[in-house]
Amino acid sequence: MKKHRIAVIPGDGIGLEVIDAGKKVLETLVESYPSVGFEFKDFDWSSKRYLEKGQYIPDGGIEELKTFDAIYFGAVGSEEVPDHISLWDLRLKICQGFDQYANVRPARVLPGVTSRLQHADKIDWVIIRENSEGEYSGNGGRVHQGLPDEVGTEVSLFTRKGIERIHRFAFDMAMSRPRKKLTLVTKSNAQRHGMVLWDEIFFEVAKDYPEVEINRELVDAVTTTMVLKPERLDVIVATNLHADIISDLAAALSGSLGIAPTANLNPSGEFPSMFEPIHGSAFDITGKGIANPIGAFWTAVMMLEHLGEQTLAERLMAAVEEVIGSGLQAPDLGGKATTREITDAVCASIREKASVAA
Structure with missing residues (x-):
């Protein structure tokens, strides 16, 4: 089995919620199509850590990140830390340290989105x-x-x-x-x-x-x-x-910032690239269970494409489009579905499609 090592940095606010959801759909994907596996390692690099220890990234942290195939990132930003500190001490330190000079942001209206x-x-x-x-x-x-x-x-x-x-x-x-x-x-x-x-x-x-x-x-x-x-x-x-x-x-x-993905690429492959939804920490909805995970899922699609897993990327995107096209949508798109409901539905779609294919 081909296995990809993924560094997971949920960060702040709804980043923790949507990245957890993203991990669940990726795990469901490889359970349903077991030719590929993921080895996730979580990093607690966040504003909470900064307030407690004075650092977002511990000594030696950047060197450790170099050993991974990709980085799955949530959000950074806190009401208790000035924005220029949180951004420069975490996200930009990774982007610039790994020469992720190409930021790629696709945009299109997904099925069912108004x-x-x-x-x-x-x-x-x-x-x-x-x-x-x-x-x-x-x-x-x-x-x-x-x-x-x-x-x-x-x-x-x-x-x-x-x-x-x-x-x-x-x-x-x-x-x-x-x-x-x-x-x-x-x-x-x-x-x-x-x-x-x-x-x-x-x-x-x-x-x-x-x-x-x-x-x-x-x-x-x-x-x-x-x-x-x-x-x-x-x-x-x-x-x-x-x-x-x-x-x-x-x-x-x-349609919404909640569905948009981003890839921060090091095109040469010398360093790992980083993938993140663009919506930010969104503290106004943190902990309410209503954050839209679609941006994190589409970001995971981009990560799969970067890792050379084009077929898995297409399968995940098909599941995402099927679910959102069915009308099951988060409040930012005018719906009432929770983060968990959308995540469970995408996982169910992946399993169903794998069962039919088998």
């Missing part, structure tokens, strides 16, 4: 977010703190290496899709240095992909395209900040 967008059936996008530099490089500082002339700087950092590799990744993604279309999102009319470099390298790389149809949109303009003409978009590539924002819009237009 979007507030009139032409939501036209949404079938993959947003590629540069995940290692740009606006979130951490370059900057503060001086004269607390004084009237205090100054804070946040310097966007763009390198030729970082820009070229994310553009090539995006072009390869576009090549793998039927429409072979790639939209460059930028703000080079106002940001005349790093963003102009971003644009120039895109068009340099485009020469190596003549089969891909390209277009360029400013980040403010692309939000209107997403709402008014969603059919114009397919694969989108953008900087760290810009893609962060438009991918949340994409999730909302697709």
Whole structure:
């Protein structure tokens, strides 16, 4: 039996609930199709741990993570810890430490989901977010703190290496899709240095992909395209900040943040990649049993694809679509189903399909 070692970091808030649900459907999947197995190891890296011990990640933790095939991550964020500490000390420390420079966020309206967008059936996008530099490089500082002339700087950092590799990744993604279309999102009319470099390298790389149809949109303009003409978009590539924002819009237009997945990829395979739903800690619903686990399930599908388990990925996605298409939906989609009810239904669908196949 082929076995994949998965590091599990539920983190904070509803992350614990949806990642537990995700583990259950993955375990059901391999029980039903026993040619593959998973070895899970849970890590208590959370804001609770930070408050108790002063660290999100213990000494040697990053080195231990290197031994795993993938990381299944829930959420980070607490009302008791400043956001910049929780984000930089956990999620970004892993992303940057493992050079997970390609953030991939697919968006489409799943069966049975009602979007507030009139032409939501036209949404079938993959947003590629540069995940290692740009606006979130951490370059900057503060001086004269607390004084009237205090100054804070946040310097966007763009390198030729970082820009070229994310553009090539995006072009390869576009090549793998039927429409072979790639939209460059930028703000080079106002940001005349790093963003102009971003644009120039895109068009340099485009020469190596003549089969891909390209277009360029400013980040403010692309939000209107997403709402008014969603059919114009397919694969989108953008900087760290810009893609962060438009991918949340994409999730909302697709129905809810609760169903959206993310992959933080180290394409070379030198380090493990990390997979997480995008909804965050959601402390307003933590512990109520109503968190939507679909985002965690779709994230697990992406993890399976990355691990080379395409057939298992398709089986899990089919079960997810069957359940959500039946109308069994969480409150964020207008339904009344609990996290457990949705999880049990997806597990039952997996078992039923495996029984029929046998």
